[in-house]
Amino acid sequence: MTTVTTTELDVLGALLAFDFIGFAQKSAALDPAGPRYGEAVGSAFGLAARRRFPRGASPEEIGAYVAGFLGSLEAGAEDFEPAVLEGLVAAGLAEDGGQGGGLTDPERTMQARLVLTLRWVRELGLGPDEQRELLEEAGRLTAV
Template sequence: MTTVRTSELDVLGALLAFDFIGFAQKSATLDPTDPQYGQAVGAAFGLAARRRFPQGATAPEIGGYVAEFLGSLEAGAEDFDAAALERLVADGLSGGTAGGGEHLDPERTMQARLVLTLRWVRELGLGPDGQRELLAEALPAV
């Protein structure tokens, strides 16, 4: 359903724009029980991962990145499992073919993808135009 996918990308767009009120409001409209929940954010996450690591990354490199990421969080690191994040990043880099990229909880997977995508967009220096391009590219991918 295009509406769910567009809504997810609206959530991500609000987060990237630091519109936290819009992010919270838009997030509340998503249904985590929908079978397609997370697909659009997953597509944007994979695109951002491949842009951030254009040459790919080995398992030790991914592990190091995840450890640095978790260490950089001012709060909330305890909400993420390092091994699950490593699998998620590997899955994003492989275009979804690495397997095991999902947390058991789809909402936790969505949260991890959102936070990492935000970080990668910032690391890549994507301004509003680059962010819109990423979101537009993600929509047809789902």
């Protein structure tokens, strides 16, 4: 049985594998109006945030990271508000595992979490096995 959690993690897995066709196809199956939309990606986002910043990060460190991240984007930086990204990162580092700090637009929250999770996975040098472990752990955290 395919669940929202499985579908979201499949979307993230396709992105991490640079399978952009699979990413687009799997993304089409997501329902932004669904009651659990974003939970699984939020869990993976929180796990990746805490691995990227294992000792946490001050608001200043988060702000500097977000500024560097946005400055490194070749296109699309205008899609993200720095303060909102900072809030998402802070929430990802918090005890709620990334479920807080969302935007009023769940699709924008999902987009930001996907892009930052991809960035952190690359920065951490997580290979396919570690990526699979991250996705499995996120699945366990969001299982009903």
